[in-house]
Amino acid sequence: MQPKLAIILAIIIVIIIVGAAAAMLYPKPTPTPTPTTPRTLVISHWGFAWDKIKEIVIEPFEKKYNVKVELVSGRTAERYAKLVEGAEPLPDVIFLPDYYMYRAAEKGLLEELDLSKIPNYEKLYNFIKNALAQTEVGKYGVPHTIQDVLIFYRSDLHAPVTSVKDIWREDFRGYIVLPDITTTTGPLFLVLTSIAYGGSVENVEPGFDALEELKGGIVTFYLRSADLMSLFEREEAHIAPGLRYQIGALQGVNKTLGGVIKYVIPEEGSIFTLNLMAIPKGAKNKDLAYELINFWLSTEVQKKLAEAGVDAPVNAEAEIPPGHYYNIEPVTRKPIYIKPEILAAHLEEWIDEWKTRMGTG
């Protein structure tokens, strides 16, 4: 080592050590909370379409309650894991699909909600309230949006589709795309198929038998919702089941393809899932958390979110124009709900059976 280099290195090391020591010794300025300082409410959310949510919900809420909202964003599984680990900052309100919320409630991580503090709860669609009454998670979470399974298809190349069973039509063979069983849509589609072929939520065997017949005609199974529309765009798919919110992306694809992709609610019914809001145990701002949940469910916010294409409304009073894809009136005709208890009990065995019979895995 040359002398100069050694000196430089020695100086750098000294600077680092001194710097670190100084940083440790220097007293951190402690922020003194004054009455005018707004409180901070932490929410755990996907962060999807956040610009719009911020404008429609967060900013008006912050102004109304003199509070600052901090977002912790991430995918479902990631945020669920953080909740289980008790990672800081602990959210005051967490947004998760009903199945994950159920698992969190099962682990005792959520506050039991006092619905009298959420007056807007009364405005929810009756079928949604009925669905929540069947499940344990209804005590811990309140839905902010709904997703139901639709069938997307190429209307220029095929005759109209009305039923799930149309996927089995000869003209769709080789052009079928299905959700993988590990996606949110997967188990819903399996149950819907079972219902179509004489089974039920509890008895999915007829569904598996029918699905096995499709095997040679399936292009692939999609793992992420974003892949579905790409599959239509690349003309790999002519028919595929998907969730309602995918219509948003579909409109973009339809611009390129000339409006040829259509969607229908299958005649077997609208099988749906709910995304819930809940308050984790140990949340520091429970009062504000209740206010936010109530605010999110207000007719005005629900309507604006739907019109902006962010989330389908759960508030029955939020009037959405009849042609708009987030007008969920048609869902009320024949809603089917799979309560999270059923998924929690069967998902693993369904995944196993799907893998063996559909050859995924």
Added chain:
Amino acid sequence: MNGRQEWEQVRRGERGLEKSMKLLNSKTLFLNKGIREVIPIVLIIPSIIFLTVFIVGSLISLLFYVGNISYTFVEIVFRADFQTAYLRTLRVALIVALITTTLAYPVAFYVLHMSYKMRQIMKALIWLPVMINPIVRGYGWMIILGRHGLVNTILLALGIINEPIKLLYTELAMIFGLTELFFPFMFISLLSAMENISDETIMAAYSLGANTFRVFKDIVMPLSIKGYVFGVTIVVTGCSTAFTTPTLLGGPQNATLSMLLAEYVSILLDWRKACAIALIILATVLAISELASVIVKKR
């Protein structure tokens, strides 16, 4: 002899190792021997801390998650989906290693014979795709291999096939994607090894009448074998842990171990089994690279 001449001798390697070190030591310092020995230790402390916390620490925490080790491992090893995914991952990794080797050896040997400047340009060109996001490259392959993709269009136009063949969402598509992904790594490790072979050795072989093939087989290959083992390790490790490319090109019907792992983490929320899979991947990759170096040493 003045100082400059002495250093020249060291540089040319005319002074012998021991004398050179002595010279180095006498010049290094004004600092006494004690400090001289301390400095390297001080310098490696940050990396030791980093490795302890993030590698050793995370491995130990993995073991904690697995819980009752033997039970979890037995449970996972006997699952049909694990066995299929394990064999597929291994098969794909080894095929990709074989293809990248076959492609990269001649290319590296060819590039080795180029002028210094050309060699740098070729290296940069081959390395360039590495800087592009694998997701973008995955979609690129989708466009090439799709139903209405480049390959099918050409084959249809030439009349070789009557209707589009299924290339995408197969193991083959996965092999294509991974080969493209890892070729540069194999190339670079082979070329670096070849560059360390002294020109004189190669010249000597040529001057003694060996043809290019003979030089490649008897000089370059044996002397670059360490780079080869390194390349194989990188390719096999990369293929066994790759997630994006197999997901995009193979799909769930061609699940690999990483896809299975992701399923256990984020869908089934069974982190115990996920950790077991992670440790099995690690053990397999270590075993393969160890095996490769043992075979090489025996030769």
